[in-house]
Amino acid sequence: MDAPTKPARPASQPDPERFLLEGRLVTLPRRRQDKELVRRYLAARVIPLDTTLTEREVTERLARLADDPLGARRGLVEAGLLERTIDGAAYWRTATTEFD
Numbered sequence: 001m002d003a004p005t006k007p008a009r010p011a012s013q014p015d016p017e018r019f020l021l022e023g024r025l026v027t028l029p030r031r032r033q034d035k036e037l038v039r040r041y042l043a044a045r046v047i048p049l050d051t052t053l054t055e056r057e058v059t060e061r062l063a064r065l066a067d068d069p070l071g072a073r074r075g076l077v078e079a080g081l082l083e084r085t086i087d088g089a090a091y092w093r094t095a096t097t098e099f100d
Contacts, residue, residue: 025066
């Protein structure tokens with residue numbers, strides 16, 4: 001019996017998983033375009049659209065995929081992929097990415 005394979009990604013669409021080590025983000029890539037790609041990928045994998053999560057929930061979800069979940073969360077906010085309340089108690093994603 002053959003192992004299931006992932007659907008082929010079109011050659012024109014970059015694969016953010018090439019920056020992951022065994023499914024985890026250890027360090028962000030250096031190139032700006034690659035960082036943005038990885039951040040969009042993480043945002044889509046961690047937070048569904050139109051869902052509000054607590055700071056703890058976002059951090060716990062990111063911890064499953066990234067060695068530095070706090071830095072990843074900060075990067076998602078700075079990139080405009082996540083929005084939060086002024087006090088940082090609630091986070092949500094409103095931007096759609098190519099990974100949704």
